[in-house]
Amino acid sequence: MTRSAAREIAVHLIYAVQCTGEAVDTVIKDRFEETYYALLSGENEVYADKPSAKQRAYIAFVVEGVTARREELEAYLAQYSIGWNVNRISRLARAVMELAMYEALYVEDVPMNVAINEAVKLTQKYEEPETVAFVNGILGAFSRDRKPEA
DSSP, X not given: OOHHHHHXXXXXXXXXXXXXXXXXXXXXXXXXXXXXXXXXXXHOGGGSSOOOHHHHHHHHHHHHHHHHTHHHHHHHHHHHSTXXXXXXXXXXXXXXXXXXXXXXXXXXXXXXXXXXXXXXXXXXXXXXXXXXXXXXXXXXXXXXXXXXXX
16 A cells, blocks of 8 residues: 555545544544455445555554644634635545645655645545645645745
């Protein structure tokens, strides 16, 4: 399984936490349960391979981190989605952007441009072109504000 696939699974778990209100550890435990995971593999190719222990640790780390820092990440979304109420953004697009922002801020081995490119690719898989452009615009503005001064 690639890091991109692990990101996609992480977005699904972030989305599940947002939609169900279940605890993060419960969502992670349930979704990786053998029978449930096998069912998912029939619905989405990203679940064809089970993540390694390292990939599962990464998935858990980012899902827990996004959930723990939800207020901070939603504040960034509100700051950069000028003219939009954050609640009008699809939950999946929000989950994608929150993961990208979290990775850019808190995952040392993920450069900002990689987090954004991966987020845009993932959004293209699930959303309409207008949403893809919206996600790219918000993450681009977020990135520009974080560039170190020369």
